[in-house]
Amino acid sequence: MSKSKKNILSKPILRRKKPINIIKKNSEINILNKEHLIKLYQEMLLIRRFEEKAGQLYGMGSIGGFCHLYIGQEAVVVGMQSVSKEGDSVITSYRDHGHMLACGMDPKGVMAELTGREGGYSKGKGGSMHMFSKDKNFYGGHGIVGAQVPIGVGLAFSHKYKNDGFVCMTYLGDGAVNQGQVYESFNMSALWNLPVIFIIENNKYGMGTSVDRASAGSSLADRGKAYGIPGVEVDGMNVFSVREAGKEALDFTRSGKGPYILEMKTYRYRGHSMSDPAKYRTRTEVDAVRQQKDCIENLKEVLQENKVTDQELKNIDSEIKSLVTNASDFALESKLPDENELLTDIYL
Amino acid sequence: MTNVKMPALSPTMTSGTLAKWLVKEGDNIKSGDIIAEIETDKATMELESIDEGIVNKILFKEGEQNIEVGTVIAKIGDDDQSDDKIISNLPSINKDENPILNKNTITVREALRDAMAEEMRLDHNIFVMGEEVAEYQGAYKVTQGLLEEFGEKRVIDTPITEQGFAGLGVGAAFGGLKPIIEFMTFNFSMQAIDQIINSAAKTLYMSGGQMGCPIVFRGPNGAASRVAAQHSQCFASWYAHCPGLKVVSPWSASDAKGLLKSSIRDPNPVIFLENELLYGEKFEVNEIDDLIPLGKANILRKGNDITIVAFSIMVGKALEVAETLSNENISCEVIDLRTIKPLDIDLIINSIKKTNNLVVCEEGFPFAGISSEIISQVQELAFDWLDSPIKRITGLDVPLPYAENLEKLALPQANDIVEGVLSTLNRSAKE
Numbered sequence: 001m002s003k004s005k006k007n008i009l010s011k012p013i014l015r016r017k018k019p020i021n022i023i024k025k026n027s028e029i030n031i032l033n034k035e036h037l038i039k040l041y042q043e044m045l046l047i048r049r050f051e052e053k054a055g056q057l058y059g060m061g062s063i064g065g066f067c068h069l070y071i072g073q074e075a076v077v078v079g080m081q082s083v084s085k086e087g088d089s090v091i092t093s094y095r096d097h098g099h100m101l102a103c104g105m106d107p108k109g110v111m112a113e114l115t116g117r118e119g120g121y122s123k124g125k126g127g128s129m130h131m132f133s134k135d136k137n138f139y140g141g142h143g144i145v146g147a148q149v150p151i152g153v154g155l156a157f158s159h160k161y162k163n164d165g166f167v168c169m170t171y172l173g174d175g176a177v178n179q180g181q182v183y184e185s186f187n188m189s190a191l192w193n194l195p196v197i198f199i200i201e202n203n204k205y206g207m208g209t210s211v212d213r214a215s216a217g218s219s220l221a222d223r224g225k226a227y228g229i230p231g232v233e234v235d236g237m238n239v240f241s242v243r244e245a246g247k248e249a250l251d252f253t254r255s256g257k258g259p260y261i262l263e264m265k266t267y268r269y270r271g272h273s274m275s276d277p278a279k280y281r282t283r284t285e286v287d288a289v290r291q292q293k294d295c296i297e298n299l300k301e302v303l304q305e306n307k308v309t310d311q312e313l314k315n316i317d318s319e320i321k322s323l324v325t326n327a328s329d330f331a332l333e334s335k336l337p338d339e340n341e342l343l344t345d346i347y348l
Numbered sequence: 349m350t351n352v353k354m355p356a357l358s359p360t361m362t363s364g365t366l367a368k369w370l371v372k373e374g375d376n377i378k379s380g381d382i383i384a385e386i387e388t389d390k391a392t393m394e395l396e397s398i399d400e401g402i403v404n405k406i407l408f409k410e411g412e413q414n415i416e417v418g419t420v421i422a423k424i425g426d427d428d429q430s431d432d433k434i435i436s437n438l439p440s441i442n443k444d445e446n447p448i449l450n451k452n453t454i455t456v457r458e459a460l461r462d463a464m465a466e467e468m469r470l471d472h473n474i475f476v477m478g479e480e481v482a483e484y485q486g487a488y489k490v491t492q493g494l495l496e497e498f499g500e501k502r503v504i505d506t507p508i509t510e511q512g513f514a515g516l517g518v519g520a521a522f523g524g525l526k527p528i529i530e531f532m533t534f535n536f537s538m539q540a541i542d543q544i545i546n547s548a549a550k551t552l553y554m555s556g557g558q559m560g561c562p563i564v565f566r567g568p569n570g571a572a573s574r575v576a577a578q579h580s581q582c583f584a585s586w587y588a589h590c591p592g593l594k595v596v597s598p599w600s601a602s603d604a605k606g607l608l609k610s611s612i613r614d615p616n617p618v619i620f621l622e623n624e625l626l627y628g629e630k631f632e633v634n635e636i637d638d639l640i641p642l643g644k645a646n647i648l649r650k651g652n653d654i655t656i657v658a659f660s661i662m663v664g665k666a667l668e669v670a671e672t673l674s675n676e677n678i679s680c681e682v683i684d685l686r687t688i689k690p691l692d693i694d695l696i697i698n699s700i701k702k703t704n705n706l707v708v709c710e711e712g713f714p715f716a717g718i719s720s721e722i723i724s725q726v727q728e729l730a731f732d733w734l735d736s737p738i739k740r741i742t743g744l745d746v747p748l749p750y751a752e753n754l755e756k757l758a759l760p761q762a763n764d765i766v767e768g769v770l771s772t773l774n775r776s777a778k779e
């Protein structure tokens with residue numbers, strides 16, 4: 001363990017204005033070298049910039065329908081995917097662009113799906129909420145709240161059946177957590193010791209309804225208690241905490257002990273979808289999280305403490321910018337799907 | 349200099365009102381600052397700046413309406429080049445263009461809200477329950493103002509748990525209350541369909557007539573605008589298939605109001621299928637038809653050559669087609685079903701006895717659809733009156749695609765109805 005890393009640990013990694021020690025006793029930060037840290041930063045920044053661009057394209061009318069941005073929550077999926085193994089399967093809801101990028105899907109293909117073009121992952125037929133990549137073990141992209149959860153358990157069932165050693169990472173929202181099928185899923189996964197991690201992304205709201213107005217009980221992490229599923233609350237704004245908790249959960253599950261619940265405390269900065277007037281919370285609330293807990297800004301400070309120079313940071317910025325510009329250029333230049341596609345892919 | 353354009357802030361927004369500027373010319377703004385409030389077709393939204401710099405020009409005054417999406421509304425940054433072209437492109441705001449705006453009109457959205465409010469004032473056992481119906485004022489703003497008037501006891505936000513609150517509604521109806529259960533969209537009723545069919549629809553019969561279930565399940569149904577396969581589906585034939593349910597699907601605002609009031613008063617479970625794209629449409633109010641009976645279709649346009657039957661959003665298209673074809677001396681009779689079950693087959697048959705030709709329109713999938721049912725009944729009851737095979741105009745037998753061009757092809761358009769009418773009349777001319 002190098003000295004410089006030790007220094008960081010002893011110091012809150014927050015903007016100086018309002019210091020709160022958010023990393024506390026976090027061991028993760030000590031075991032990552034500079035390259036690792038940069039990689040996490042790049043992945044989170046890519047999601048942020050990609051989503052900002054998607055928001056712009058929506059405003060221009062190039063993206064239609066529903067479009068749910070992941071801005072603010074980047075540390076959750078980047079942290080989790082950074083500790084998972086290639087071959088682990090991933091499934092989530094409609095707020096899915098970040099998950100796809102974190103699974104290594106091509107930003108061009110994702111953006112082109114958002115614009116509904118033939119170069120998109122679903123040839124333009126699925127759109128923002130319905131994208132898949134068998135290649136990257138990403139099983140969607142589901143528009144029906146909670147529906148991905150039993151499907152995730154099914155993927156876990158297939159891992160166990162094939163004995164392939166992989167785990168299914170099943171992401172769901174704090175709103176989704178009240179769907180009945182979630183508990184049917186908890187029960188089956190615990191009953192049959194299935195390798196699934198339920199990652200509850202608690203961003204405090206399901207559309208306009210805050211968690212306290214929708215969920216009885218004090219902790220979503222405890223929702224698996226009756227089934228004997230361990231559950232932990234995690235600071236989802238801190239990529240190191242996410243990694244630490246993710247590793248523990250993955251070790252547990254991969255060793256055959258069954259499902260695990262992680263409640264990620266996170267926050268979405270933007271409206272529920274593009275058409276959300278967001279009257280249910282104040283600007284001040286959003287700004288406070290942004291200023292105090294932003295996962296990217298905080299990681300940036302860690303990078304700086306780790307002797308990543310301003311020039312390096314600038315270079316990363318412009319790399320990411322050009323990745324996103326290329327994606328959006330591709331998405332706007334790609335053709336509309338051929339009309340013959342209308343009647344394909346209904347049956348095999 | 350960058351142009352700030354009127355953004356698209358919802359899937360259905362085509363123009364917006366500049367409700368309020370939160371910056372003025374000369375202000376220095378950062379990316380993420382709120383610069384204006386824009387009123388969309390559904391709500392007032394804050395417009396966040398993507399760019400940074402000095403607000404150079406503000407091109408629309410507060411309160412200006414109908415600013416088309418994409419129109420430049422302000423300029424940010426250095427005035428490096430004057431861009432007079434855009435400024436002279438300002439759309440003229442002409443309220444006279446749409447004569448209906450000047451009459452006594454009401455939107456479908458308001459009509460539905462008024463129907464609920466009026467019935468709730470009369471009967472304290474009526475309550476409204478669903479996702480975002482109370483504090484958020486409805487995901488599509490249909491329940492706007494109800495929480496304020498009736499309070500949290502009667503206007504209730506639920507967790508996202510459709511099977512749960514649909515079943516709860518059924519139980520409450522058994523218990524003597526009159527629930528109005530809103531599905532944010534009917535796509536989510538699939539989560540709850542067991543309670544609707546097995547519990548709400550069948551219990552009266554299974555209890556030998558003891559236990560009726562006076563409940564309304566309502567919400568937007570069918571395709572909206574590019575929300576893709578899982579959010580775009582017509583459930584008319586799903587629910588109409590099941591004995592014990594009534595199924596209503598209005599087009600106009602006064603029908604929406606009159607039929608919803610009747611549905612709430614009806615002692616049976618009613619599936620009330622609205623359409624998101626119609627919510628913002630304005631119709632003249634028709635005060636005489638306060639309550640409209642379930643099970644009665646309506647002839648919206650009289651004609652002699654062919655009958656066009658439609659419901660919900662397809663009615664507007666059918667009327668448009670009838671108007672177009674009248675220029676070619678084809679006289680279409682347009683029937684709005686309004687209620688799908690019980691089906692007003694008599695009205696359809698009487699019309700066919702006059703026109704001898706029939707085209708049936710529906711947005712949903714063709715297989716085992718509402719059109720199939722109508723066609724089947726017509727051939728049983730009025731075969732001899734027909735001069736040509738009956739044509740149906742429906743959505744294609746595919747999940748609704750997201751891409752703009754494919755979505756359009758998958759949904760029935762006015763042009764498809766024109767072709768259907770012409771081919772039917774061609775057939776009948778040859779006979």
Ligand SMILES: Cc1ncc(C[n+]2csc(CCOP(=O)(O)OP(=O)(O)O)c2C)c(N)n1
Pocket residue numbers: 093095143144145146172173174175176177203205206207272479508510532536539
């Ligand atoms: C079964 C179902 N009901 C309702 C909806 C409408 N809806 C879409 S997202 C959403 C809120 C979900 O909130 P949460 O699970 O917290 O996820 P988040 O959007 O915060 O990521 C609702 C009610 C839906 N898509 N599916």
Ligand SMILES: [Mg+2]
Pocket residue numbers: 173174175201202203204205206207
């Ligand atoms: Mg949420």
